[in-house]
Amino acid sequence: LKERINPIEILLVEDNPGDVRLETEALKEGKIFNRLSVVRDGAEAMEFLRKKGKFVDVETPDLILLDLNLPKKDGREVLAEIKADDDLKRIPVVVLTTSRNEEDVLKSYNLHANAYIVKPLDLEQFINAVRKIEDFWLTVVRLPSK
Amino acid sequence: LPWNASRKAYGLYLAIAASTVAVLLLDLSSKTGLAVGMLYVIPVTLTLWTKNWRFPIYLTLVLTPLMVFGWFLKPPGYLDAAVVNRPLSIVMVYIVSFLCALQLWAVAERRKVEENVESSEEKYRTIFETLNEGIMTSDIKGNITLANRAVVEMLGYSAEKELQGKPALQIYPDPEIRTRFTELLRREGRFRNLEVDFKKADGSLVPVLLSGILQKDKEGKWAGFLGIFRDMTEMKKVQEEIRKAAAYNRSLFEASLDPMIAISPEGIITDVNSAMENATGVDRSEMVGFPFENYIAQKALAIKGYQAAFKEGSLSNYELELLNRSGGRTPFMFNASVYRDGGGEVVGIIFTARDITEIRSYEEELRRHRDHLEELVEERAAELRMANEELQEKTEDLTRSNEELEQFAYVASHDLQEPLRMISSYLQLLDRRYKGKLDKDADEFIFYAVDGANRLQTMINDLLQYSRVETRGKTFTAVDMNTVMGVVLNNLKVAIEESGGVVLSDPLPTVLADEAQMIMLLQNLVGNAIKYRRPDEKLLVSVSAVSSGQEWIFAVKDNGIGIDPAYHDRIFRIFQRLNPRSEYEGTGIGLAIAKRIVDRHRGRIWLESELGKGSTFFFSIMKTGGK
Numbered sequence: 001l002k003e004r005i006n007p008i009e010i011l012l013v014e015d016n017p018g019d020v021r022l023e024t025e026a027l028k029e030g031k032i033f034n035r036l037s038v039v040r041d042g043a044e045a046m047e048f049l050r051k052k053g054k055f056v057d058v059e060t061p062d063l064i065l066l067d068l069n070l071p072k073k074d075g076r077e078v079l080a081e082i083k084a085d086d087d088l089k090r091i092p093v094v095v096l097t098t099s100r101n102e103e104d105v106l107k108s109y110n111l112h113a114n115a116y117i118v119k120p121l122d123l124e125q126f127i128n129a130v131r132k133i134e135d136f137w138l139t140v141v142r143l144p145s146k
Numbered sequence: 147l148p149w150n151a152s153r154k155a156y157g158l159y160l161a162i163a164a165s166t167v168a169v170l171l172l173d174l175s176s177k178t179g180l181a182v183g184m185l186y187v188i189p190v191t192l193t194l195w196t197k198n199w200r201f202p203i204y205l206t207l208v209l210t211p212l213m214v215f216g217w218f219l220k221p222p223g224y225l226d227a228a229v230v231n232r233p234l235s236i237v238m239v240y241i242v243s244f245l246c247a248l249q250l251w252a253v254a255e256r257r258k259v260e261e262n263v264e265s266s267e268e269k270y271r272t273i274f275e276t277l278n279e280g281i282m283t284s285d286i287k288g289n290i291t292l293a294n295r296a297v298v299e300m301l302g303y304s305a306e307k308e309l310q311g312k313p314a315l316q317i318y319p320d321p322e323i324r325t326r327f328t329e330l331l332r333r334e335g336r337f338r339n340l341e342v343d344f345k346k347a348d349g350s351l352v353p354v355l356l357s358g359i360l361q362k363d364k365e366g367k368w369a370g371f372l373g374i375f376r377d378m379t380e381m382k383k384v385q386e387e388i389r390k391a392a393a394y395n396r397s398l399f400e401a402s403l404d405p406m407i408a409i410s411p412e413g414i415i416t417d418v419n420s421a422m423e424n425a426t427g428v429d430r431s432e433m434v435g436f437p438f439e440n441y442i443a444q445k446a447l448a449i450k451g452y453q454a455a456f457k458e459g460s461l462s463n464y465e466l467e468l469l470n471r472s473g474g475r476t477p478f479m480f481n482a483s484v485y486r487d488g489g490g491e492v493v494g495i496i497f498t499a500r501d502i503t504e505i506r507s508y509e510e511e512l513r514r515h516r517d518h519l520e521e522l523v524e525e526r527a528a529e530l531r532m533a534n535e536e537l538q539e540k541t542e543d544l545t546r547s548n549e550e551l552e553q554f555a556y557v558a559s560h561d562l563q564e565p566l567r568m569i570s571s572y573l574q575l576l577d578r579r580y581k582g583k584l585d586k587d588a589d590e591f592i593f594y595a596v597d598g599a600n601r602l603q604t605m606i607n608d609l610l611q612y613s614r615v616e617t618r619g620k621t622f623t624a625v626d627m628n629t630v631m632g633v634v635l636n637n638l639k640v641a642i643e644e645s646g647g648v649v650l651s652d653p654l655p656t657v658l659a660d661e662a663q664m665i666m667l668l669q670n671l672v673g674n675a676i677k678y679r680r681p682d683e684k685l686l687v688s689v690s691a692v693s694s695g696q697e698w699i700f701a702v703k704d705n706g707i708g709i710d711p712a713y714h715d716r717i718f719r720i721f722q723r724l725n726p727r728s729e730y731e732g733t734g735i736g737l738a739i740a741k742r743i744v745d746r747h748r749g750r751i752w753l754e755s756e757l758g759k760g761s762t763f764f765f766s767i768m769k770t771g772g773k
Contacts, residue, residue: 016564016568018568018571018572019568022571022572022575025575098563098564098567119567121563121566121567121570121571121603122570122574123570123571123574123575123578124574126571
């Protein structure tokens with residue numbers, strides 16, 4: 001971990017500011033040096049990933065936290081587009097949503113989501129879950145180098 | 147020769163032949179000249195007994211060559227004498243032969259005449275005797291001279307002799323009658339077909355039809371009477387039968403309660419009965435001889451009716467209105483059939499008419515009833531239709547409101563989660579960051595806010611679960627309740643251990659149900675039993691099931707705190723609690739969900755319990771799965 005010079009880039013696709021703040025707080029308490037970028041809808045997320053418009057200078061994220069219910073372009077479409085894009089499909093996408101719907105779970109994995117996590121209702125559990133995501137995807141697994 | 151002749155005839159023919167041969171031999175043995183040829187007269191004379199006039203002639207024709215032959219064989223010494231003698235003999239023989247033939251012919255002719263007379267007499271005698279009519283003659287003195295077999299039989303005698311020569315008076319029951327007849331005959335010469343009774347041999351009477359003729363002798367003087375008569379006994383019987391039959395028919399005709407009318411092929415009334423007189427109020431003498439249609443309201447229809455009857459041979463159920471004297475009309479049903487004479491020729495129609503006024507009124511009434519009934523049925527049907535529509539509307543409303551309710555419950559609980567999560571999370575964050583950093587009041591406020599948010603979250607979860615009983619229900623399958631019980635015991639393992647109690651289960655049946663919901667149901671009930679146990683007594687829960695008709699009734703019995711009967715209904719309502727939250731946890735959704743599950747399975751749920759005496763919860767599940 002110390003070998004890393006640059007901070008870990010995380011993209012959070014979430015329209016609910018409350019959740020954004022909660023996730024930010026949770027990540028703040030984490031041990032990993034990270035940089036969190038937040039976009040509020042699906043269209044913006046794709047622009048971010050493809051470095052278009054105002055996102056020309058952004059870094060390609062190491063992990064994407066994706067909510068399913070988003071304005072304009074919803075999470076499912078975003079997921080499908082990412083996994084269909086040769087440049088983006090290797091980025092791990094963790095679906096983070098309130099939906100317990102079995103259909104959403106199935107659909108997400110069919111679209112090659114890397115993980116599906118239901119937002120825990122309890123704050124403690126929520127923070128715990130975010131930390132575990134961070135820990136697992138950014139330290140435990142080995143991802144291809146960019 | 148007739149070979150089949152009698153012996154007597156043979157003798158005769160033999161004698162003729164013998165005498166012929168004898169004369170021939172004599173002729174041959176003596177010189178001609180002697181008048182031997184004359185002897186041939188003998189066989190010729192013998193033919194008189196043959197009774198055949200041709201025979202002497204045939205014989206003579208045979209004898210002629212013999213006589214000539216005899217003459218040539220013994221030429222006479224005296225030619226002249228012989229020349230005279232022999233032809234004379236031949237002539238003599240021929241004369242005798244001719245006379246014989248004549249005689250025989252005359253006899254035969256006379257015989258023929260006699261036979262004719264005899265046969266004629268025989269014929270008349272036969273006729274006389276075989277005639278079925280009695281023939282009797284009496285002479286001038288009044289004695290019977292002749293009586294044929296028919297007379298004998300008719301009057302009961304055994305032989306003609308018993309009548310012959312007896313006074314004719316004896317066959318008359320009254321001498322006056324005979325006197326009248328004889329006077330009639332003497333005056334008129336004959337009479338015909340007079341009915342009279344004759345007295346029979348045994349004294350009884352026999353009715354006869356008598357004709358008489360006065361008999362006269364050759365001088366035209368009165369010689370006697372001839373009477374011909376016929377036995378009328380059978381005829382009288384037949385006449386009586388006919389009379390009776392006619393009377394019978396007439397009484398039948400008259401006894402009929404239905405009017406009867408006979409008409410001729412021209413439509414003229416020939417007979418009516420008294421019922422017809424009553425129906426029309428017209429005397430039969432005024433009806434007979436008048437056209438049938440005069441008494442019918444629908445004239446053309448009446449004519450058409452009887453024409454059809456003559457054509458078809460009968461007419462059935464033909465409705466016409468009979469007119470009565472005062473012009474009133476009565477509906478009648480007419481039936482008719484033709485009647486024929488002895489030769490099969492149609493001579494008229496007999497109508498029978500039935501008053502259908504009453505039937506008409508019954509029919510009318512029936513129709514009225516039927517119409518009324520139809521109206522009623524129509525009304526009821528309309529009502530029913532309306533009720534049905536209403537019901538359907540209500541059902542639709544209910545379904546809609548149910549769906550809306552479910553939708554509402556689901557959406558509410560689901561969508562409420564988001565903001566609640568925010569409230570809850572940030573309250574917790576507040577708690578986490580600032581607990582002990584603000585004042586004591588702030589900490590308490592934060593505690594209640596967090597507690598309220600948590601409870602609200604639980605309730606929303608419960609509500610979601612409650613609404614999911616319908617929205618997330620699975621189709622029914624065969625569920626072994628023993629397995630269900632196993633899962634429940636496993637789920638409640640920790641709670642049971644903590645309580646230190648025992649949960650027992652009888653063998654349970656297999657039912658058609660939603661397995662997940664059965665687990666939830668039993669778990670709720672058993673869980674409640676554990677939760678509301680009495681602290682001073684060891685917990686004992688027993689689960690059992692009994693078959694009851696179409697359903698299984700399950701029972702979950704405990705020895706817990708029990709429930710006041712006043713609240714038995716309330717406990718199945720959502721979020722209803724009987725105990726303070728501080729003593730027993732929970733939102734009060736468990737029994738509401740249990741009831742909803744049982745309802746979904748078309749079953750019932752109820753309990754028997756008293757405060758402090760434990761509770762038994764029952765629920766029923768249809769064996770057919772509530773379908």
